[in-house]
Amino acid sequence: MNPDIQRRSRAELLRSAFSNHRAAYLASLLTMGLIALSLRDISDTALMGVFIAWLLLAELGRIGIHLAFSYHGDSRLSLQLQRWEWLFLGGGAVTAAGWGFGAWALFPAEGTGHQLALSALVIGVTSITTLAASSHFRFAAGFIVLALTPLALAQMFMATELSLLMAAFTLAIGGLLASIALVNSRSLQELLELRFSYSNMAQDLADEIFAKQETESRLDELAHYDPLTGLANRSMFRDALSRELRIMDRSGRRLAVVFLDIDRFKAINDSLGHEVGDNILKEVASRLTQQVTERELVARQSSDEFLLFLRLNGRTNKLSQRLQDIIESLNDTIEVGDSELRVTACAGVALFPDDGHSPEALIQHADIAMARAKQLGGNGHQFFQQEMHDQAMQRLAMETALRKAIQNNGLHLHYQPQVDALSGRIVGLEALARWRDPDYGDVSPADFIPLAEQTGLIVPLGSWVLTEACQQARRWHDRTDSDFYISVNLSVGQFADEGLVDNIHATLEATGVRPEQLVLEITESLVMSEPEYHIHILETIRNLGIRLALDDFGTGYSSLSYLRNLPIDILKLDRQFLSNLAHNSEDAAIARATITMAADIGLKVVAEGVETADQLRWLLSQDCHLVQGYFFSRPLSDEQISELIQLPPAELSGRWPKY
Numbered sequence: 001m002n003p004d005i006q007r008r009s010r011a012e013l014l015r016s017a018f019s020n021h022r023a024a025y026l027a028s029l030l031t032m033g034l035i036a037l038s039l040r041d042i043s044d045t046a047l048m049g050v051f052i053a054w055l056l057l058a059e060l061g062r063i064g065i066h067l068a069f070s071y072h073g074d075s076r077l078s079l080q081l082q083r084w085e086w087l088f089l090g091g092g093a094v095t096a097a098g099w100g101f102g103a104w105a106l107f108p109a110e111g112t113g114h115q116l117a118l119s120a121l122v123i124g125v126t127s128i129t130t131l132a133a134s135s136h137f138r139f140a141a142g143f144i145v146l147a148l149t150p151l152a153l154a155q156m157f158m159a160t161e162l163s164l165l166m167a168a169f170t171l172a173i174g175g176l177l178a179s180i181a182l183v184n185s186r187s188l189q190e191l192l193e194l195r196f197s198y199s200n201m202a203q204d205l206a207d208e209i210f211a212k213q214e215t216e217s218r219l220d221e222l223a224h225y226d227p228l229t230g231l232a233n234r235s236m237f238r239d240a241l242s243r244e245l246r247i248m249d250r251s252g253r254r255l256a257v258v259f260l261d262i263d264r265f266k267a268i269n270d271s272l273g274h275e276v277g278d279n280i281l282k283e284v285a286s287r288l289t290q291q292v293t294e295r296e297l298v299a300r301q302s303s304d305e306f307l308l309f310l311r312l313n314g315r316t317n318k319l320s321q322r323l324q325d326i327i328e329s330l331n332d333t334i335e336v337g338d339s340e341l342r343v344t345a346c347a348g349v350a351l352f353p354d355d356g357h358s359p360e361a362l363i364q365h366a367d368i369a370m371a372r373a374k375q376l377g378g379n380g381h382q383f384f385q386q387e388m389h390d391q392a393m394q395r396l397a398m399e400t401a402l403r404k405a406i407q408n409n410g411l412h413l414h415y416q417p418q419v420d421a422l423s424g425r426i427v428g429l430e431a432l433a434r435w436r437d438p439d440y441g442d443v444s445p446a447d448f449i450p451l452a453e454q455t456g457l458i459v460p461l462g463s464w465v466l467t468e469a470c471q472q473a474r475r476w477h478d479r480t481d482s483d484f485y486i487s488v489n490l491s492v493g494q495f496a497d498e499g500l501v502d503n504i505h506a507t508l509e510a511t512g513v514r515p516e517q518l519v520l521e522i523t524e525s526l527v528m529s530e531p532e533y534h535i536h537i538l539e540t541i542r543n544l545g546i547r548l549a550l551d552d553f554g555t556g557y558s559s560l561s562y563l564r565n566l567p568i569d570i571l572k573l574d575r576q577f578l579s580n581l582a583h584n585s586e587d588a589a590i591a592r593a594t595i596t597m598a599a600d601i602g603l604k605v606v607a608e609g610v611e612t613a614d615q616l617r618w619l620l621s622q623d624c625h626l627v628q629g630y631f632f633s634r635p636l637s638d639e640q641i642s643e644l645i646q647l648p649p650a651e652l653s654g655r656w657p658k659y
Helices: 003-038 045-071 081-106 112-134 137-157 164-183 185-224 234-251 265-272 274-290 316-331 359-375 386-407 445-455 458-479 500-511 524-529 531-542 561-565 575-579 585-600 613-621 638-645 649-655
Strands: 255-262 297-302 305-311 334-336 339-341 345-352 381-383 411-420 425-437 441-443 485-489 518-523 547-553 570-573 604-608 626-628
Touching: 185 234, 234 255, 234 297, 234 305, 234 359, 255 274, 255 316, 255 359, 265 274, 274 297, 274 305, 274 316, 274 334, 305 316, 316 345, 316 381, 345 359, 359 381, 359 386, 386 425, 386 445, 386 458, 411 458, 411 638, 425 445, 425 458, 425 638, 425 649, 441 445, 445 458, 458 485, 458 500, 458 638, 485 547, 500 531, 518 524, 518 531, 524 531, 524 547, 531 547, 547 604, 570 585, 575 585, 575 604, 585 604
Parallel strands: 345 381, 425 485, 485 518, 518 547, 547 570, 570 604, 604 626
Antiparallel strands: 255 305, 255 345, 297 305, 334 339, 411 425, 411 626, 425 441
């Protein structure tokens, strides 16, 4: 049976049993009233007044008990008796004993019959009232005993004889009560069982309601508050900001929306663990909360991003100073275990109504301004300007176009030869991605490669470049006897892909390129950012038989001695050293030392950016003969490279400029 139907059925049985019992109670009261009238000859009229008053007060007592139950949120029909039995017993004891003693005190003995009649009335009415009120026989027995107390007192101190007639009358009254109890025993038992059943169901229902309220409360909290920091979440922030904007609009006042981001938070999480990162977020939330007033709000937008709205009480320069104070409050050291950390942050600001009229527009523009602050080095703030929005929209459109180009094979590769200047032989080809878009035309790699890095597109882009370059290399090796390697760049974003090594291995297997025919180029900034992590991956790649090249060496902050710790085979000397050879003796000294030390530790050196014969002759004088640059060839299409690598060695050497 459906639980709801079963509950309603039991409740109906309970109401029916209670109605039957209530009718028996009223009939008993009527019987006792008739007995009292029959005794009017042996008692004065005051007895009737006492009896009627007693009935009224008994009913008032029952009403009082109901009110007490209601005050505590219970109903009489759903009580757990163990909880209230002492209330029943105590209330009944006071009532029975009090009125019994009152009857004994107000009506001195005029004979045993008078006392017996009065006591019988007290006993009978109290007993039946108890049965109706509690539906439990043990309470009735207790009240009968208590009601006999005044009769016992009367017999002990005032009565001298016990009339046989009155004794018989008392027994008759007791018999009547017993008959009523027997007649109603079945309904009383059902009432008791139903009441307990209903009580349990009510308790279960109350538990369900309480659990539902707890769940709803928790869901409401999760819907409006951040569980980690206790701050408002972005949903609540938007609602509060929307209300605040309406107030500002009516009053003609201004408001600032701030988008704040912690600098390099991912590095903190990766190096120190998420528990430390969570503690930092809590501390940042606490410090931000201390910087706002009661009418302002701080919220957590996402991982390390926070939102604030601030009321403007003066000029913008005052807001600028306040923002600087907020950022400086975050710069104070944070204790993490036995060490201390210093957190920096950047913030973007959008003003209402200058920069937008809706929460969405203001938050978006503040986010754009924050990105500009981050580009400028972080730990500062920037106010939104319209050109920022235009640039962001252009960047978004370019990102969409780049994504489509990757998905629809809209990119192509060019290859720049790496030449052994002593023999004129091509020893390697560096694969370089090129993008020609229908709307943007030829997009420079200096524009779309950083965009791919920032948007995460570098992973599919890098995978495409590797696959395309290996497939082309396999076609070239099948058509010629040339022994050259294909060189492909790896970016920082690709190292964040856990499947990088597996993807490289799978590409070699699928294309049939031998590991020694592939060189992967990395930058020194990548290695130095997280040395232990990146070196481990590089060693895994090198164990596949693939050679590694360190690109743009000298532009970062690694030392020559640190090269010994890197699992690399080739060192690519950055073009900036060659461009200043004739005018900067320091660059020449650094380039000379780099070539010498690389040779000492067994590394090959490839000089990039060779554009003149003077540069090439200087390199040859330093025993550096592997070169790459416009002096020999600019990046070429695969068709042009195919023609070039098929030339005989002598003819190929003749194609190069004289040096």
